Amino acid sequence: xxxxxxxxxxxxxxxxxxxxxxxxxxxxxxxxxxxxxxxxxxxxxxxxxxxxxxxxxxxxxxxxxxxxxxxxxxxxxxxxxxxxxxxxxxxxxxxxxxxxxxxxxxxxxxxxxxxxxxxxxxxxxxxxxxxxxxxxxxxxxxxxxxxxxxxxxxxxxxxxxxxxxxxxxxxxxxxxxxxxxxxxxxxxxxxxxxxxxxxxxxxxxxxxxxxxxxxxxxxxxxxxxxxxxxxxxxxxxxxxxxxxxxxxxxxxxxxxxxxxxxxxxxxxxxx
Numbered sequence: 541x542x543x544x545x546x547x548x549x550x551x552x553x554x555x556x557x558x559x560x561x562x563x564x565x566x567x568x569x570x571x572x573x574x575x576x577x578x579x580x581x582x583x584x585x586x587x588x589x590x591x592x593x594x595x596x597x598x599x600x601x602x603x604x605x606x607x608x609x610x611x612x613x614x615x616x617x618x619x620x621x622x623x624x625x626x627x628x629x630x631x632x633x634x635x636x637x638x639x640x641x642x643x644x645x646x647x648x649x650x651x652x653x654x655x656x657x658x659x660x661x662x663x664x665x666x667x668x669x670x671x672x673x674x675x676x677x678x679x680x681x682x683x684x685x686x687x688x689x690x691x692x693x694x695x696x697x698x699x700x701x702x703x704x705x706x707x708x709x710x711x712x713x714x715x716x717x718x719x720x721x722x723x724x725x726x727x728x729x730x731x732x733x734x735x736x737x738x739x740x741x742x743x744x745x746x747x748x749x750x751x752x753x754x755x756x757x758x759x760x761x762x763x764x765x766x767x768x769x770x771x772x773x774x775x776x777x778x779x780x781x782x783x784x785x786x787x788x789x790x791x792x793x794x795x796x797x798x799x800x801x802x803x804x805x806x807x808x809x810x811x
Contacts, residue, residue: 544780546809547576548801549614549769549788552593553585555798559593559601566602568805570609575809577602578614578644578788584653588794596629603637610640614788615717615736617648619668620661623675623695624702627682631706639707643679644736646717647672669724670694676714676732683711715767720749730756734765734786747782776810 548569550556566577579602581595595613602611611633618626634641647668650656656663662671674692681688682702690697706712713733718725720737729735730753737749746768754760766783769790770776776787787810791801 544776544784544810545575545610545786547578547610547786547788548574548805549578549580550791550801551580551585551589551793551796552582552595552598553580553589553793553796554591556796556801557591557593559598561798562593562598563601563605565801565805566609566611567605568802570606572805572808574609574805576610576612576642576786577606578612578642580793581613581616582653582655583620584655584658585793586653589653596633599633599641600636603633603640607638608640610642611637612642612715613644615644615646615715617668617672618645618675619648619671620656620659621675623678624682624697624700626675627679627702630679630712631683631702631704634706634708634712635704637707641706641708642713642715642734644715644717645672645676645732646736646738669728673728679714680711713765715765720745720752726752727756729753730758734767736767736769738769740768743778743782746779746784750783770810772804772807774810 569577579595579598582592599611630643647665650663662668671694674694678690678695678697683706685703685705687699687701688697689699715734715736716729716732717736717738735753740746750766765785767786768779768784769788771790789804
């Protein structure tokens with residue numbers, strides 16, 4: 541069984557919508573013994589949230605303020621990002637951080653801030669799934685450092701070499717987020733490095749997610765991460781017992797304050 545790792549997971553909203561604040565939190569988290577710091581990736585959220593920061597700038601600041609924390613967007617909706625640009629951003633950040641980037645990926649949703657419809661992006665979930673899968677194919681190819689020749693339904697990359705490669709020899713780990721009861725997210729997650737089943741309320745749901753992904757993995761015995769978000773102060777042991785390898789702090793995005801996050805960080809990781 542893999543030892544449990546703990547990460548601070550924050551929405552970049554209002555008081556937290558400042559890359560300098562995120563850098564300070566990263567430094568504090570590392571000093572307090574946390575294993576990672578992950579940030580939400582949104583361009584808009586419903587009221588009362590008004591201010592929103594860019595995840596890539598915030599993560600860059602966090603990388604510069606830390607040495608050991610695993611960092612990443614948790615999660616980025618690939619359907620609204622160009623895969624070629626994201627390939628450059630992720631490789632650059634992985635190099636900058638010394639190989640500490642994990643890429644969290646999801647389909648995203650229009651429910652919480654109309655952040656697809658208000659910008660003319662794809663609102664159909666099945667179409668976003670197609671865009672996501674094609675983008676993931678391109679990213680993995682780009683991180684190899686070999687010329688990418690991709691002519692798909694949605695994207696074209698015509699014989700382009702993406703250098704420098706990420707610092708991590710095997711490429712950047714990818715965690716797939718999705719509702720645990722849905723088949724397609726489990727199938728997608730099984731092809732990558734971890735699964736982040738969202739909106740869990742009981743360890744039994746995580747146990748079902750673990751089994752649901754395992755049946756689609758090529759080698760169920762190979763290292764794999766199961767990620768769960770829990771309110772600070774929750775006992776993680778029932779989740780670890782059924783397969784959790786990472787626990788993330790689950791803050792309310794509408795009410796979280798900087799002082800609350802600072803206090804949770806100072807208390808130390810899940811135990």
